[in-house]
Amino acid sequence: SSVYAGDDGKYHPVTWVMVVRWCLRRMTSVCATALGLLIIAAVLAVMLIYHLKIVLTNVTTYEEYKRAALLAGLREEIAAGKMPDDKSIKEWVRRGALPNAYSRGAWKNLLEMLRAHP
Numbered sequence: 614s615s616v617y618a619g620d621d622g623k624y625h626p627v628t629w630v631m632v633v634r635w636c637l638r639r640m641t642s643v644c645a646t647a648l649g650l651l652i653i654a655a656v657l658a659v660m661l662i663y664h665l666k667i668v669l670t671n672v673t674t675y676e677e678y679k680r681a682a683l684l685a686g687l688r689e690e691i692a693a694g695k696m697p698d699d700k701s702i703k704e705w706v707r708r709g710a711l712p713n714a715y716s717r718g719a720w721k722n723l724l725e726m727l728r729a730h731p
Contacts, residue, residue: 668726669719680711 615627637644667677716722 669722670713671716671722671725672713684711 616624617627619625667674672680717725
């Protein structure tokens with residue numbers, strides 16, 4: 614716990630709020646740069662997570678988009694009672710995951726993507 618001597622001659626504890634305010638006043642450009650880098654890092658992290666998801670499930674971005682639309686349509690049909698009584702389709706829709714004929718499992722999908730293609 615750090616302290617500082619105030620104008621009244623007494624010692625006062627230093628809080629994180631005080632440190633942040635001091636940094637914002639004294640090092641504005643450094644704080645602005647750090648904030649910008651944090652925003653860029655957050656956007657890149659989201660993109661990395663999304664792309665890892667599609668690599669591990671072995672789908673393209675377009676297939677992912679179409680799959681979401683298909684799931685939404687199937688949910689509407691099930692809710693309206695227009696769907697035949699097929700338990701496997703209803704289970705896929707409930708889990709939000711339709712089967713993918715090209716997926717070999719996460720590990721093999723990753724190895725396939727990293728493998729050098731002639």
